[in-house]
Each structure stands twice: as C-alpha cells, then as structure tokens.
Amino acid sequence: MYVVGLTGGIGSGKSAVSALFESHGVPVVDADIAARVVVEKGQPALTKIAEHFGPEVIQEDGALNRKALRNKIFGDPGERGWLEKLLHPLIYREIQRQLQEAQGPYAVLVSPLLVETGQSRLTQRILVVDVPEELQVERSMARDASSEEQIKAIMAAQAGRDKRLSYADDVIVNDSTLEALADDVSKLHEKYCQLSAEASA
Secondary structure (H helix, E strand, O other), X not given: OOEXXXXXXXXXXXXXXXXXXXXXXXXXXXXXXXXXXXXOOOOHHHHXXXXXXXXXXXXXXXXXXXXXXXHHHHOOHHHHHHHHHXXXXXXXXXXXXXXXXXXOOOEEEEOOOOOOOOHHHHOOEEEEEEOOHHHHXXXXXXXXXXXXXXXXXXXXXXXXXXXXXXXXXXXXXXXXXXXXXHHHHHHHHHHHHHHHHHHHO
C-alpha cells in the first residue's frame, strides 16, 4: 500500500484535509485515533498510566481523564517523556495494523507528530498542511476553548514550522477558503493515484 503521511501543526486543518481525501474514497488512518485505542479501558497501557500518575487521571467510569493527564505532562518534559516512551511504540504498531487492513488506491496517515515519532517511516511521501502561526493559535483557541498559553505549549512540543516544511514532499497552504482547499486536495489525489500506480507497476 502506498502511504502518504499528512501532518501539520495544531490548528492547521489536518482534519479538514483528511476528510477531503476520504471524500475521494481514500482510506485515512488517524494517529490520534490509534492513540486513543491503546489507552482504552482494559488496555495494559492505561494501567501503567494510572500507576505512574495516580488515580486522578482515571475518570469514574474507568476511562482515561485526558485533561488531567494533559495538565500533568505539559509543564513537565520528564513526565511527557515517560508517557511518550510508553505510548509511541504501541501507537506505531496500531497504525501499522490499520494500514495493513486499508483498502484503496493509496492510504493517508494523518499524524501531528509524524516526523517527531518516526511514524514517517511508514510513508512514501509527506504532505504538510501549513498555516501562519498566528492563525494556528487563533483557530485552536476557537476550536478547543484552550488558552493561548496552552496552545503555544502544544506548538512548542511539536516540530517547528520550518523543520516540518523541510520534510515536506508536498505542501498545502491552508489560509484561504474550503473551496480552495478542496481544489488543492483534488489535484494531489490525482497525483497520488498516479504515484501509487507507478510504485506497484
């Protein structure tokens, strides 16, 4: 399966772009969904998280309290490192599993940390959704009701804009209308169908 890695900073519009690829019949594997799967109730990783961070990161129904966990790790690089060491290999394996099951002309792997976690090794090509940083902050605050400080902390944990663009084979600048975005995705879809066909020929 030919795999296109789709990445971009918080608030760049990765979800909108991946939805447009899906509308063309392309299977999308979402690293954020894979990350949720590995910490579902009954999963060994959830038990380890509770043992390490304490019972306050578990909700009454036994599910992970994401907000409580986020509060514990974002101000503490050591704790974030511990969590990443636990989860990144599990997420990587779950993504691999989902990509193996994908059916379509090619697959899109959407991940905010595609480059930082080594998930880019699963792809043949990288597409970066790029927006100016002030627009990232504005959109993220409107969407998540998070403070500017929280959004900037998340951005600091992700690869910087220049670094991310240095890995890009293709770039969509998402600072215009949804129609313009749909047009960009349509053109890339044709290109990726062709590249996938050439790769399997």
